[in-house]
């Protein structure tokens with residue numbers, strides 16, 4: 001199955017999808033990835049004591065670090081958090097960011113939302129990205145465009161798998177220098 005976090009990786013560079021799904025190369029992660037993982041672990045520990053009043057939503061149940069998959073779309077992943085409400089389902093991701101979330105962060109959440117929507121048979125209309133220890137957050141209204149963009153990227157990823165050829169990349173130097181696969185892209189610079 002295609003891990004949903006590859007949607008974000010595809011937006012960064014399609015080659016990462018190729019290396020990840022079609023090779024056995026072990027990536028060498030830069031330090032900021034380790035810091036991001038530490039942030040996730042910390043958030044998941046703190047989550048147990050939270051009531052999420054700031055988000056101003058009514059919910060019946062919280063799903064914490066929930067693995068989800070959809071065999072029809074051939075996608076899977078672990079959502080940081082999801083609120084099961086009476087008439088909707090709301091996915092949440094913790095991100096170690098200060099500025100507005102990137103579109104790729106949002107599309108990753110859309111992937112979780114679509115998968116949750118199908119699993120729990122409740123509509124997915126909003127999502128949250130929580131980004132500090134003080135529960136600062138971005139609320140995202142999900143549109144048809146978000147969903148269409150998600151499905152377009154999924155289609156492109158399936159095409160990469162089918163072709164089994166290293167795709168072209170327009171990643172710039174700044175991206176490549178922070179990439180875990182830089183050693184393998186010998187046509188760079």
Ligand code: SF4
Pocket residue numbers: 012013014015016169171175176177179180181182183185188
């Ligand atoms: S080094 Fe650059 S081109 Fe290669 S996978 Fe990473 S971002 Fe893409």
